[in-house]
Amino acid sequence: xxxxxxxxxxxxxxxxxxxxxxxxxxxxxxxxxxxxxxxxxxxxxxxxxxxxxxxxxxxxxxxxxxxxxxxxxxxxxxxxxxxxxxxxxxxxxxxxxxxxxxxxxxxxxxxxxxxxxxxxxxxxxxxxxxxxxxxxxxxxxxxxxxxxxxxxxxxxxxxxxxxxxxxxxxxxxxxxxxxxxxxxxxxxxxxxxxxxxxxxxxxxxxxxxxxxxxxxxxxxxxxxxxxxxxxxxxxxxxxxxxxxxxxxxxxxxxxxxxxxxxxxxxxxxxxxxxxxxxxxxxxxxxxxxxxxxxxxxxxxxxxxxxxxxxxxxxxxxxxxxxxxxxxxxxxxxxxxxxxxxxxxxxxxxxxxxxxxxxxxxxxxxxxxxxxxxxxxxxxxxxxxxxxxxxxxxxxxxxxxxxxxxxxxxxxxxxxxxxxxxxxxxxxxxxxxxxxxxxxxxxxxxxxxxxxxxxxxxxxxxxxxxxxxxxxxxx
Amino acid sequence: xxxxxxxxxxxxxxxxxxxxxxxxxxxxxxxxxxxxxxxxxxxxxxxxxxxxxxxxxxxxxxxxxxxxxxxxxxxxxxxxxxxxxxxxxxxxxxxxxxxxxxxxxxxxxxxxxxxxxxxxxxxx
Numbered sequence: 001x002x003x004x005x006x007x008x009x010x011x012x013x014x015x016x017x018x019x020x021x022x023x024x025x026x027x028x029x030x031x032x033x034x035x036x037x038x039x040x041x042x043x044x045x046x047x048x049x050x051x052x053x054x055x056x057x058x059x060x061x062x063x064x065x066x067x068x069x070x071x072x073x074x075x076x077x078x079x080x081x082x083x084x085x086x087x088x089x090x091x092x093x094x095x096x097x098x099x100x101x102x103x104x105x106x107x108x109x110x111x112x113x114x115x116x117x118x119x120x121x122x123x124x125x126x127x128x129x130x131x132x133x134x135x136x137x138x139x140x141x142x143x144x145x146x147x148x149x150x151x152x153x154x155x156x157x158x159x160x161x162x163x164x165x166x167x168x169x170x171x172x173x174x175x176x177x178x179x180x181x182x183x184x185x186x187x188x189x190x191x192x193x194x195x196x197x198x199x200x201x202x203x204x205x206x207x208x209x210x211x212x213x214x215x216x217x218x219x220x221x222x223x224x225x226x227x228x229x230x231x232x233x234x235x236x237x238x239x240x241x242x243x244x245x246x247x248x249x250x251x252x253x254x255x256x257x258x259x260x261x262x263x264x265x266x267x268x269x270x271x272x273x274x275x276x277x278x279x280x281x282x283x284x285x286x287x288x289x290x291x292x293x294x295x296x297x298x299x300x301x302x303x304x305x306x307x308x309x310x311x312x313x314x315x316x317x318x319x320x321x322x323x324x325x326x327x328x329x330x331x332x333x334x335x336x337x338x339x340x341x342x343x344x345x346x347x348x349x350x351x352x353x354x355x356x357x358x359x360x361x362x363x364x365x366x367x368x369x370x371x372x373x374x375x376x377x378x379x380x381x382x383x384x385x386x387x388x389x390x391x392x393x394x395x396x397x398x399x400x401x402x403x404x405x406x407x408x409x410x411x412x413x414x415x416x417x418x419x420x421x422x423x424x425x426x427x428x429x430x431x432x433x434x435x436x437x438x439x440x441x442x443x444x445x446x447x448x449x450x451x452x453x454x455x456x457x458x459x460x461x462x463x464x465x466x467x468x469x470x471x472x473x474x
Numbered sequence: 475x476x477x478x479x480x481x482x483x484x485x486x487x488x489x490x491x492x493x494x495x496x497x498x499x500x501x502x503x504x505x506x507x508x509x510x511x512x513x514x515x516x517x518x519x520x521x522x523x524x525x526x527x528x529x530x531x532x533x534x535x536x537x538x539x540x541x542x543x544x545x546x547x548x549x550x551x552x553x554x555x556x557x558x559x560x561x562x563x564x565x566x567x568x569x570x571x572x573x574x575x576x577x578x579x580x581x582x583x584x585x586x587x588x589x590x591x592x593x594x595x596x597x598x
Contacts, residue, residue, distance in 0.1 A: 238560070239531050239560055242560050242579075243487055243490075243560065244489075245580075246487075246490065246560065246579045246580040247487050247489035247490040247493065247580075248489070249580035250489070250490050250493035250494060250579075250580050250581070251489060251492070251493040253493070253580070253582055253583055254493040254494075254496045254497050254583060257497075257582075257583045257584070259496045259497050259500050259583060260496055278580075282580070317585060318578075321582055321584075
C-alpha cells in the first residue's frame with residue numbers, strides 16, 4: 001500500500017516535472033530512470049551503475065527503513081536538484097529554447113523570453129525568425145533531430161546578431177527535439193565590423209600616403225637636381241664674373257706696389273681708388289650669390305675645429321691693405337692661447353672681413369680695433385671704429401636683410417651684415433652693434449660671440465698682444 | 475750663390491699669370507708658366523719645380539685632377555702645391571683633395587710672396 005502511494009506520488013512528481021520542461025538533462029535522465037525503476041516494481045533492477053551509486057549513497061541511511069521516509073527523501077533530493085537546474089536556466093545569459101519536431105516551441109528560458117518574447121506553443125520559424133514558412137536555407141531542425149550539432153550565426157535585418165548552437169535533445173516524453181542556445185553577439189559583431197572598416201580605412205590611408213610619399217620623393221629628387229643645376233650655374237657665373245675682376249685687381253696691385261716700375265703718388269692714389277672699387281664689386285658678387293644658399297639655410301656647411309686666432313689673422317690680412325691706404329690704425333688684440341671653435345673657416349672669415357671692411361669704409365680718421373676675448377664657454381669678438389657711427393634707433397635693424405642705414409654709403413646691398421648674422425647664428429652665436437659714445441654718436445662697436453670648444457687651454461684670460469697684433473699708423 | 479727657387483704657375487687666365495709673374499720675378503724666383511692642367515702636368519714632370527701654384531677651375535684637366543696626379547707621381551708627390559681659388563670655387567662642396575695651402579684670388583703681392591716664401595722655406 002505504502003509502496004503504491006509512494007510510486008503514485010513519484011509518478012505524479014515526475015509527470016509534473018515532465019509537464020514543465022524546464023528540468024533538463026541530468027534531472028530528466030535521472031527522473032526517467034527512477035520512474036522506470038519504480039514502475040517496474042524493483043528498486044534495484046534497471047538502474048544504471050551511476051544512478052545506483054548516487055541513489056544508494058543518498059538512500060543508505062534508510063535501507064530497510066520506512067519506505068515513506070525514503071520516498072520523501074528521494075522527493076526532497078529531486079526537488080533540490082530541480083531547483084538548482086531551474087536556477088541555472090534562469091540565470092543563464094544565453095537564451096535556451098527547445099523546439100519539437102513539429103517546429104513548435106516547447107520551452108524558453110527567461111533570457112530567451114527577454115530577447116524574443118514568450119513564444120511557448122508558437123511555431124519556431126514564425127516566432128524566432130519572423131518567417132511564415134520554415135526556410136530550408138537555415139532551418140537546422142531536421143538535421144539536428146537526426147543527431148547533428150550545428151553552430152551558426154543569425155543576423156536580423158536590424159543588425160541584432162545571435163550565435164546559435166543547436167544540439168539534439170530528447171524531451172522528457174522521449175520526443176526527439178532540438179535544444180538551441182542563443183547568444184547575443186551584436187556588440188561583438190559591431191566591434192568586429194568597425195574594426196574591419198577601420199582596417200579598410202587604414203589600408204586606404206596607407207596607400208594614399210605611400211603614393212603621396214612616392215610623389216614627394218620624386219619631387220625632392222627633381223628639386224635636388226634643379227638645385228644642383230642652379231648651383232653649377234651660379235658657380236660658373238661667379239667664376240666668370242670674378243675672374244676678370246680678379247685678374248684686373250692683380251694687375252693693378254702689381255703696378256701700384258711698384259712691380260712694374262716706379263709709381264708716383266698721384267698714380268698711386270688713382271690706382272688705389274680703382275682697386276677699392278674692384279674690391280667692393282668682388283664682395284658684392286659673392287654676397288649676391290650667397291642669397292640662394294642663405295634662403296636654403298645652407299650658408300654654413302662644412303664645420304670643423306679651428307684655431308680662432310688664425311681666422312682673425314687671415315681676415316685682418318685681407319683688409320690690411322684697405323686700412324693702410326686710408327692711413328687708419330688697425331689694432332689686433334688676441335688671447336694668448338688661441339681659443340678653438342667648431343665652424344667654417346671661410347664663413348667666419350667672411351663675417352670678420354665684413355665687419356672690418358665696414359669699419360674701414362665708414363672711418364676717415366683714427367683707427368679700427370679687433371679684440372678677441374675668450375671667457376667661460378664663449379669667444380667674444382669686438383670690432384670697434386672711430387667712424388661716423390650709427391644712430392641708436394638703427395642699431396637693431398642693421399642686421400636685417402637689405403637694410404640701409406641713414407649714414408650708409410651709396411654702394412653696398414645691405415646684405416653683408418645680414419649674411420654675417422646668419423653665419424654667426426648658424427655657429428650658435430649672437431651678433432649685435434653698440435654705440436660706444438651715445439653723447440657724440442661717433443664710432444661704433446660690432447660684437448659677436450661664438451661658443452668655445454671646451455677642451456682648450458686655460459690661458460684664455462691672460463691677455464697679451466699676439467704675434468699677429470699690428471699697427472699700421474701712416 | 476743659391477740657386478733660384480723654381481715655381482710652376484698653372485693658370486688659364488693670361489692676365490692673372492702676367493701680373494703674378496711680375497710679382498714673383500721681383501724675388502730670385504724662376505717662374506715656369508703653364509696655361510692648362512695638361513701642360514701643367516707635363517711641365518711638372520719635365521721641370522721638377524720647387525713649388526706649384528695651381529688654379530682650380532680650368533678647362534680640360536682642372537686643378538683637382540692635376541693635384542691628384544701630382545700626389546700619385548712618386549717623383550712629384552713631395553712638391554708643395556698651393557691652390558689658387560676663387561671664392562666661388564667651393565660653392566656646393568668643400569675641397570676634397572690634398573694640397574699644402576690655399577690662396578684666395580685676388581691676392582695682394584705682399585700676401586702672395588709671403589705664402590710662397592713660407593712654403594719654399596719649409597723645403598729648406
